Amino acid sequence: MFTILDTSTCDICEHGFTDGGPHTASVIPCGHVMCHACLTALTPSRCPLCRAAFSPESIQKLHCDIRSDFTVVAQPDVTPGLRSSAPGLKEQITSLLNASTGEDHLRRCQRLQTALDGFLQACNADESNLLRPYARALAVHINGLEGAILEQSRPLIVREQSALDQPATCDVCNHRITGVRWRCQDCPDWDSCSACYSTSVPTAHPEHRFVKIESRQHIPAPKRSFRHRARCDACDKEIWDIRYKCTHPNCPNFDLCAACEALPKPVHPISHPLLKLRTLDTSPPAPNTAPVPVPGSSSRVDHHAWCNLCRAAILDVRWKCLECPDWDACEACYNQLVPTRHPTHRFVRVDDPHAISPHRTNTRVQHMRIKCDHCQGNVYDVRFKCMHCPDYDLCAKCEALPIKVHPTNHPLLKISDPATALPFIPRGRT
Known part of the structure; x- marks a missing residue:
């Protein structure tokens, strides 16, 4: 018997759970509980909270005891002596954070994290505010344990004299990158070494595209110009x-930085619309500090890509923008036009056409009956809606351009799910 509060709702449709019917509480292999109708209607079959794949046959209906006076939520028996209350979970997390390392300790932390996730879905606001900081501390602790265990299990690699030190640190194992560097194209600043790219990236950082960097290229850090008071x-x-x-409405004070918002595994429900706030940057464009291209051989290499400035096929050398979802330049345009037509953005030089990894999924979600008001094209995956103008939308490519096509003091609402219910914000309010 699964006991829940009568105020508990599905994370997809936000309808209360029932003991029977389409809104029956159902669980999937990752442990998240939602309506049976919502889970069967998901296409593709991925959890909207952790993006874990599941099959429709793995959905299990739960027999629920819906109570209004229930203050202690039933949790799985993860460790001896676990108390299913906010103070008990807080004490349990504190004790694990101060405990020793090892695989057994990691499994205890992961079981506690599963119990904590279930508790946070059904607890009241006061208990949630109490446990949120400890949940983040537990997640950071688990990431550190996984990285340490991965490093211990990695075989000793004898460094050759010809190995190349990259000016970057792997975001998985936190070690200096030597040799080949894999740069994420969808995150502001995320890199991986070759060992982690083949072993951990498919599960820890899935679906994002990567570019292979074999030469020592200095990629400047993201420019910082304004600090929010958050x-x-x-x-x-x-x-x-x-x-x-x-x-x-259930998140009165929740903010994310650009790095956490761009992670492939969402740290916040994708059904919650996010308002993108930026400040007007009036500083002059930064000088282009990318390395000067080195003349190649006489043979022409086709990258099977088009220059976004001259619209010609890119041969020999391809310059990939690290700030835009999909923007490239040929060598001639990079030297002559990019400093003025595409300023301030960072680029990486690509010599090998196979160094660009494609999307790990070919699924694209279209926002029906929505056109980008700049390029007039269809909007896929992510839609940016202006909260200042009556009816103005941008696709992800146009929104990311360095020369803004819409006033920067207009807040943009980022919508990842086409079924998201738009919030009502009265005009004139800030």
């Missing part, structure tokens, strides 16, 4: 330049 609720760091604020 901290990211995922990494607990100060937010610079771009701030994503949740507009869902």
Whole structure:
């Protein structure tokens, strides 16, 4: 018997659970509980909270005891002596954070995290505010344990004299990258070494595209010009330049930085629309500090890509923008036009056409009956809606352009799910 509060709702349709019918509480292999009708209608079959894949046959209906006076939520027996209450979970997390390392300790932390996730879905606001900081601390602790265990299990690699030190650190194992460097194209600043790219990236950082960097290229850090008076609720760091604020009524004060918002595994429900806030940057464009291209051989290499400036096929050398979802330049345009037509953005030089990894999924979600008001094209996957103008939308490519096509003091609502219910914000209010 699964006991839940009568105020518990599905994370997809936000309808209350029932003991029977289409809104029957159902669980999937990752442990998240939602309506049976919502889970069977998902296409593709991925959990909207953790993006874990599941099959329709794995959905299991739960027999629920819906109570209004229930204050202690039933949790799985993860460790001896676990008390299913906010103070008990807080004490359990504190004791595990101060415990020793090892695989057994990691499994205990993961079981406690599963219990904590279930508790946070059904607890009241006061208990949620009490446990949220400890949940983030537990997640950081688990990531550190996984990285340490991965490093211990990795065989010793004897470094050759010809190995190349990259000016970057792997975001999985936190070690200096030597040799080949894999740069994520969808995150502001995320890199991986070759060992982690083949073993951990498919599960820890899925679906994002990567570019293979074999030469020593200095990629400048993201430019910082304005600090928001807010901290990211995922990494607990100060937010610079771009701030994503949740507009869902159940999240009165939830903010994300650009790095956490771009992660392939969402740290916040994708059904919650996020308001993208930025400040007007009036500083002059930064000088182009990318390395000067080296003349190649006489043979022409076709990258099977088109230059976004001259519209010609890119041969020999391809310059890939690290800030835009899909923007490339040929060598001639990079030297002559990019400093003025595409300023301030960072680029990486690509010599091998196979160094660009495609999307790990070919699924694209179209926002029906929505056109980008700049390029007039269809909008896929992510839609940016202006909250200042009556009817103005942008696709992800046009929104990311360095020369803004819409006033930067207009807040943009980022919508990842076409079925998201738009919040009502009266005009004239800030």
